[in-house]
Structures are given as structure tokens and as C-alpha cells.
Amino acid sequence: MPVTLKDIAAEAGVSLMTVSNVVNGNHDKVSVGTIERVRAIVDRRGYVANASARSLAAKSSRLIGLLVPSSEHDVLVLSPHNVAVFGFLERRLRDRGYHLLFRGVTETAEVDVAVRSWNLDGAVVLGFLDEEVDGFAPAAGTPILALDSYSGNTRTTGVRSDDREGGRLAAEHLLALGHRRIAFASPAFSDVGLVRQRFDGFLQAHQDAGVAWHDSDLLVVDPTWELGVEVGRTLGADHPDVTAAFATADILAVGLMEGIARSGRSVPGDVSVVGFDDIDLAHYVTPKLTTVRQDVGTKGSIAASMLLDEVEGVGTPGEPVVIPVELVVRESTGPLSDRPSSV
Amino acid sequence: MPVTLKDIAAEAGVSLMTVSNVVNGNHDKVSVGTIERVRAIVDRRGYVANASARSLAAKSSRLIGLLVPSSEHDVLVLSPHNVAVFGFLERRLRDRGYHLLFRGVTETAEVDVAVRSWNLDGAVVLGFLDEEVDGFAPAAGTPILALDSYSGNTRTTGVRSDDREGGRLAAEHLLALGHRRIAFASPAFSDVGLVRQRFDGFLQAHQDAGVAWHDSDLLVVDPTWELGVEVGRTLGADHPDVTAAFATADILAVGLMEGIARSGRSVPGDVSVVGFDDIDLAHYVTPKLTTVRQDVGTKGSIAASMLLDEVEGVGTPGEPVVIPVELVVRESTGPLSDRPSSV
DNA sequence: GTGAAAGCGCTAACAC
DNA sequence: GTGTTAGCGCTTTCAC
Numbered sequence: 001m002p003v004t005l006k007d008i009a010a011e012a013g014v015s016l017m018t019v020s021n022v023v024n025g026n027h028d029k030v031s032v033g034t035i036e037r038v039r040a041i042v043d044r045r046g047y048v049a050n051a052s053a054r055s056l057a058a059k060s061s062r063l064i065g066l067l068v069p070s071s072e073h074d075v076l077v078l079s080p081h082n083v084a085v086f087g088f089l090e091r092r093l094r095d096r097g098y099h100l101l102f103r104g105v106t107e108t109a110e111v112d113v114a115v116r117s118w119n120l121d122g123a124v125v126l127g128f129l130d131e132e133v134d135g136f137a138p139a140a141g142t143p144i145l146a147l148d149s150y151s152g153n154t155r156t157t158g159v160r161s162d163d164r165e166g167g168r169l170a171a172e173h174l175l176a177l178g179h180r181r182i183a184f185a186s187p188a189f190s191d192v193g194l195v196r197q198r199f200d201g202f203l204q205a206h207q208d209a210g211v212a213w214h215d216s217d218l219l220v221v222d223p224t225w226e227l228g229v230e231v232g233r234t235l236g237a238d239h240p241d242v243t244a245a246f247a248t249a250d251i252l253a254v255g256l257m258e259g260i261a262r263s264g265r266s267v268p269g270d271v272s273v274v275g276f277d278d279i280d281l282a283h284y285v286t287p288k289l290t291t292v293r294q295d296v297g298t299k300g301s302i303a304a305s306m307l308l309d310e311v312e313g314v315g316t317p318g319e320p321v322v323i324p325v326e327l328v329v330r331e332s333t334g335p336l337s338d339r340p341s342s343v
Numbered sequence: 344m345p346v347t348l349k350d351i352a353a354e355a356g357v358s359l360m361t362v363s364n365v366v367n368g369n370h371d372k373v374s375v376g377t378i379e380r381v382r383a384i385v386d387r388r389g390y391v392a393n394a395s396a397r398s399l400a401a402k403s404s405r406l407i408g409l410l411v412p413s414s415e416h417d418v419l420v421l422s423p424h425n426v427a428v429f430g431f432l433e434r435r436l437r438d439r440g441y442h443l444l445f446r447g448v449t450e451t452a453e454v455d456v457a458v459r460s461w462n463l464d465g466a467v468v469l470g471f472l473d474e475e476v477d478g479f480a481p482a483a484g485t486p487i488l489a490l491d492s493y494s495g496n497t498r499t500t501g502v503r504s505d506d507r508e509g510g511r512l513a514a515e516h517l518l519a520l521g522h523r524r525i526a527f528a529s530p531a532f533s534d535v536g537l538v539r540q541r542f543d544g545f546l547q548a549h550q551d552a553g554v555a556w557h558d559s560d561l562l563v564v565d566p567t568w569e570l571g572v573e574v575g576r577t578l579g580a581d582h583p584d585v586t587a588a589f590a591t592a593d594i595l596a597v598g599l600m601e602g603i604a605r606s607g608r609s610v611p612g613d614v615s616v617v618g619f620d621d622i623d624l625a626h627y628v629t630p631k632l633t634t635v636r637q638d639v640g641t642k643g644s645i646a647a648s649m650l651l652d653e654v655e656g657v658g659t660p661g662e663p664v665v666i667p668v669e670l671v672v673r674e675s676t677g678p679l680s681d682r683p684s685s686v
Numbered sequence: 687g688t689g690a691a692a693g694c695g696c697t698a699a700c701a702c
Numbered sequence: 703g704t705g706t707t708a709g710c711g712c713t714t715t716c717a718c
Contacts, residue, residue, distance in 0.1 A: 002459055002482070004711060015689045020713070031687060048459040052404065053711035055395040056694050066445075070437075075430045075640070083426050087418045090447055094413075099461070102409075102445040104433055116345055116391040118442070139345070225627060254627055284568060284597055286629040297418070347695060358705045363697070374703055396695035399710045690717080701706070 070104030088300025158320030167201030228255020236263025413447030431643025501663030510544030571598015579606025
């Protein structure tokens with residue numbers, strides 16, 4: 001039988017409310033002597049507050065949802081980058097006394113269901129399309145923080161990296177190395193969103209350098225290693241004029257490198273490759289990947305802090321926070337070589 | 344204002360209990376007509392049950408804790424292998440109508456606190472030392488499932504891979520290729536536990552092959568890429584007689600390969616390397632890593648199923664379930680070369 | 687400072 | 703089939 005406030009109260013010979021006040025640190029309502037006496041009993045009996053009861057009575061659960069999209073049947077798969085962000089999020093939430101409810105979500109409506117069902121004090125959504133984020137209509141007063149989203153939904157607050165600048169940095173680097181035909185490899189994108197931003201930055205760099213960019217160098221491919229290999233192979237074999245590629249995810253870039261190598265061409269000798277994220281993998285592969293680093297620590301920590309500030313009534317949804325990115329030059333990029341591109 | 348059972352009851356002109364029975368599928372207690380009428384209102388009003396209230400009243404939360412160790416200050420970091428297992432766990436729990444409370448834990452006592460505080464129906468612990476698992480004493484009746492543990496704690500039930508066989512397979516493979524000096528790289532281990540098992544299997548293979556193994560070929564190193572590089576470099580530079588290495592984690596094996604390469608020797612030309620886990624990384628690196636594959640899907644799914652069976656009263660803690668492993672031969676291992684090992 | 691009363695939204699147990 | 707009563711463990715409000 002678990003120990004309850006009532007049990008402690010009985011043993012201490014005080015009322016239940018006094019124990020509650022001691023436990024919750026409302027020390028201005030209890031005399032010092034009582035505090036000590038009650039505290040001793042609490043410790044000895046190993047009292048642990050019942051979160052359900054508190055949640056029910058106080059209308060605050062100290063629970064934060066972490067909601068990620070998940071298809072109905074497939075297993076939920078977190079990208080390495082998101083795993084890293086997750087670590088920082090959890091750490092920060094825990095430090096501030098919150099717990100984390102993790103949940104894969106098939107339909108966006110489930111977000112609202114989760115919030116109401118568990119009385120979530122807040123939620124962070126991660127990996128949803130902007131269109132999906134647009135549709136989030138959480139119970140009033142429940143802060144929702146969207147990571148990496150460009151949705152204009154005013155009910156959510158945003159934290160993301162400077163994607164446009166990242167795209168610009170990647171292209172600028174490649175252009176400076178002398179490359180003039182640079183492929184852009186990414187999943188399909190519309191005229192808003194993270195990939196769009198990276199693309200715009202990419203184009204911007206071309207424009208700044210006075211270099212024209214050809215639509216034909218757009219490679220639409222979902223960000224997986226396997227698909228990257230396929231596309232890389234085609235790129236290497238059939239497009240000798242393309243001497244560089246920028247992929248919007250490291251995992252895709254690594255696949256590209258593999259495919260290019262399989263086509264018999266070398267990275268960076270024949271083709272330079274730049275990725276995005278700077279996951280650990282980037283420096284495990286050969287050649288080590290030049291990539292645009294996102295600051296996962298800052299992203300995760302800031303996200304947690306902002307959300308909790310809102311939860312606790314400090315701060316409100318406003319302009320999204322943008323985390324700076326940084327180009328990390330490694331071995332997968334090099335100057336445009338003079339040698340004729342033979343296939 | 345959220346919709347409650349009472350609201351629905353009022354609108355339907357029935358009692359609160361009838362609505363409860365409809366919502367919970369106790370259809371044998373309600374007439375068909377009533378069910379339909381109530382259901383319609385429930386749908387229209389968008390009723391969502393309050394999990395805290397149910398948890399409080401029913402003494403069951405339909406919440407499962409996923410508890411992983413986390414040092415007090417550092418960020419929680421999940422290994423790629425554990426991330427993969429996690430995906431399958433979440434999927435299975437969700438399918439059966441449970442939610443997941445994710446929590447980093449600094450002291451083992453927090454496990455019990457989490458269980459009692461949130462009224463967890465069960466918990467899976469992941470990544471704890473056997474000594475820590477030994478100490479788990481959860482509230483009676485709350486099933487705890489320990490992944491990858493060799494603890495004898497009878498309060499927990501276990502799911503793990505066949506580590507001993509994995510170690511044996513790795514050594515057998517290397518021995519069959521002609522190697523006679525094989526390093527064993529792993530974190531420090533005692534006479535029980537997962538690493539111990541892999542080591543025992545490793546020794547077993549040596550014994551079966553009639554090959555002596557030297558203690559001096561034990562490389563104690565925490566399983567990180569960085570440390571692997573260091574150790575690999577030393578191995579490559581100072582131990583020309585050692586022509587193969589088995590690491591108890593892929594990430595360590597990959598670091599080893601990098602270090603060996605940096606020492607000027609080649610993999611697998613001069614030194615063969617075998618890893619453990621078969622994380623994605625294993626086939627991204629060059630050369631692709633030969634490794635012992637753990638079946639993460641089965642591990643995660645079985646773990647969830649077993650735990651929930653226990654939670655629901657079917658099945659009890661018994662013998663740990665052991666998931667088979669499999670050797671995946673790729674490019675990082677090759678026959679012992681005849682060429683004199685020059686340094 | 688301390689305590690009594692009421693109620694959060696739900697379910698179990700039993701009456702009708 | 704349906705409704706009533708009680709109570710899960712806690713916090714809020716308001717007396718004292």
C-alpha cells in the first residue's frame with residue numbers, strides 16, 4: 001500500500017494540508033518545527049506524491065509531450081540529428097522538474113488528443129510537415145513548440161536552424177572552389193519549409209557569385225542512404241559536367257558519396273559533396289564529410305527553455321528562434337580539377 | 344472547458360456510468376440504442392478521457408516507463424543500437440494502447456520513484472549495469488523488464504541477445520581466416536554481464552580451435568569512436584603480431600579501423616576488425632564492417648510484448664528470453680596475409 | 687500557522 | 703440495462 005499524504009498527516013498528528021504544504025515547499029504557511037517533523041516522517045516513510053492525483057486536482061501535470069510523426073504501420077525512426085536534439089531536450093526538461101511523454105503520432109488530430117488526455121502542460125512537435133503544423137489546434141493555453149518548422153501557425157512557437165544561411169554557405173564554399181555545376185539533392189519541397197529555405201540560400205550564393213543554376217541539377221530524393229547511393233551512381237555515371245553536390249541531410253550525402261564511388265568516380269577528386277546537420281557519421285566516413293553543422297545542443301536546450309517559460313507563464317509565442325549554423329570543411333570537398341572529366 | 348463524462352451524460356439524458364461503459368467498450372452493460380446515441384454525442388463533442396482521472400480511479404495508468412541511466416550533468420545519449428530498439432518498443436506499446444514515459448535516471452532509486460509517482464503499469468530499463476539492476480526493488484506488482492541485463496534479480500524479467508554466441512562467432516570467423524593473435528576490445532568487465540559473455544564466447548572459440556589467447560591482447564576501452572581511434576593507432580603501430588581485433592560495439596570497431604589506418608596499416612590487409620550490433624553505420628564506413636548482428640526488431644518487439652503480457656496478468660517473470668545473433672561478413676575482415684608485417 | 691470542506695474526472699461495487 | 707454511492711490522492715478556497 002503506497003504512502004499517502006493522509007498517512008503522513010496521521011502519523012505527524014497534523015492535517016493533510018499541512019503535509020501538502022511542507023511537501024510542496026509552501027514554507028511560509030507552516031512553522032519551522034512542523035516542517036522538520038513532517039519532513040522527517042516523509043523521508044522515513046518514503047513518501048512519493050501521486051502524479052495523477054496532483055494532475056487532476058491542480059490542473060497541471062508537469063508532463064511535456066514529445067510528439068513525432070509515425071506512419072500507421074512502420075516503426076518509428078528518429079533521425080540521428082533528432083536523437084541528438086532529443087537528448088538535450090530531455091536533460092533540460094528533467095532539470096526543471098518535468099517529465100516527458102514520448103509518442104508517435106499518425107494523424108495530426110492525435111496531438112490534441114494527447115494533450116487533453118494527459119493534461120500535458122506543453123508539447124514539442126518534431127519532424128512534422130509545415131502543412132501538418134499549420135493544422136495543430138491544441139487545447140487553448142497549452143503551448144506547443146514546433147522544431148524545424150516554417151509553419152505560420154500562431155498557436156505554436158518555433159525553434160529552428162538558419163537553414164537559408166546553411167544552404168548559402170554550402171553553395172558559397174563549392175562555388176569558391178571553382179565548381180560551376182552543383183547538384184541540389186533533397187526531398188521534394190514546396191515554396192515554404194526548411195528545404196525550401198536551404199534551396200533559396202543555395203540559389204542566393206549562385207546569384208551572388210554570378211553563376212547560373214540549372215533546374216536539371218535538382219535531384220529529388222528522400223533522405224536515406226540507399227536512395228542516395230542510387231542517385232549518386234547516376235550522377236557519377238551520367239552527369240560528368242556536375243562536379244559537386246549539396247545534400248540537405250548528411251545521411252543522404254554519405255549515400256551520394258558511396259554511389260559516386262561505385263560509379264567509378266572519386267570524391268572529392270571528381271565530385272565534391274556537402275551535407276547538412278553534422279551528425280557523428282560525418283566524420284566516421286571516408287572521405288570525412290564537409291557539412292553544415294546545426295547546433296543540436298543549443299537547439300534542444302533553447303526549445304525546452306522556451307517551452308517551459310511559456311508553460312510557467314513567462315514569455316509567449318512570438319518570433320521563432322533561429323539557431324546559427326556553421327560550415328565544417330572536411331575532406332569531401334576540393335577544388336574543381338583541371339583534368340578532363342572522363343567517364 | 345474540456346468535455347467530461349458528466350457533460351455527455353447530461354446531453355444524452357443518461358447517467359455518467361452509462362457513458363463510461365460505452366466509452367470503455369463494456370457493451371454488455373448497455374443497450375444497443377443507448378450505445379449509438381451516446382457514441383454520437385461523444386464523437387460530436389470530441390470527448391477525450393482524462394488519463395489522470397482514470398489512472399487515479401482505476402489504479403492503472405496504461406503508462407509504461409522507459410528508464411535509461413543518465414549522469415547527473417551530462418546529456419543523455421542513446422547508442423544507435425538502443426535508438427533502434429526504442430523505435431520498435433514504442434511501436435508495440437502504442438499498438439496495444441499504452442503510452443511511454445521516457446526518463447533519464449541518475450540514481451537507481453529513481454526507478455521506484457517514477458513507478459510510484461506515475462502509477463506506471465510497467466517499466467523497461469535499458470543500459471543499466473547488472474549491479475544496478477540487482478538493486479531494483481519496484482513497488483510490488485509492477486513488472487520491470489531489463490534489456491541486455493544478466494542480473495539475477497528475480498523481480499525483473501530479461502530480454503537480451505545471445506552475447507556468448509556472438510563473441511564465439513566473431514572469434515571463430517577470425518580464427519578460420521587464419522588469425523592467431525586477436526585483440527579483444529571492450530569496456531572493463533567483471534565476471535558477469537554482457538561483455539563477459541561475449542568474452543567467454545570469444546575464448547571458447549579459441550579453445551575449440553586449439554589456439555591459446557594472451558591476456559595482453561585485452562584492450563580495455565570505453566566504447567566511443569574517439570577512444571577507438573587512440574587504441575587502434577597504438578595497436579597498429581606497436582603490435583604488429585596482432586592481426587585482428589574484435590570490438591564489443593560497432594562504434595568502437597569503427598574507431599579502431601580509423602586508428603589502425605592512421606598508424607599506416609590497412610584494414611583488412613594488415614588487421615581484420617569485427618564489431619558487434621550491426622548498426623547502420625557498419626555499412627556506411629570504408630571498409631564496410633564485418634559484425635555480429637543483433638536483431639533489434641525482435642528484441643524491441645518481444646520486450647514490449649512480454650512486459651505487457653505481464654502487466655495484463657498473462658505470463659510472469661521467468662527465464663530471460665535470448666534473441667539469436669548472426670555474423671555478417673563484410674569487408675573489414677580477410678585472411679591472414681603472408682606478407683611480413685612491417686611497421 | 688493550521689485545518690475543514692469541496693471537488694478535480696473517473697471507476698468499482700452494488701442497488702434497482 | 704441503468705443509476706447511485708463512494709472514493710482514488712491531491713489542491714484550492716476559505717475559515718479559524
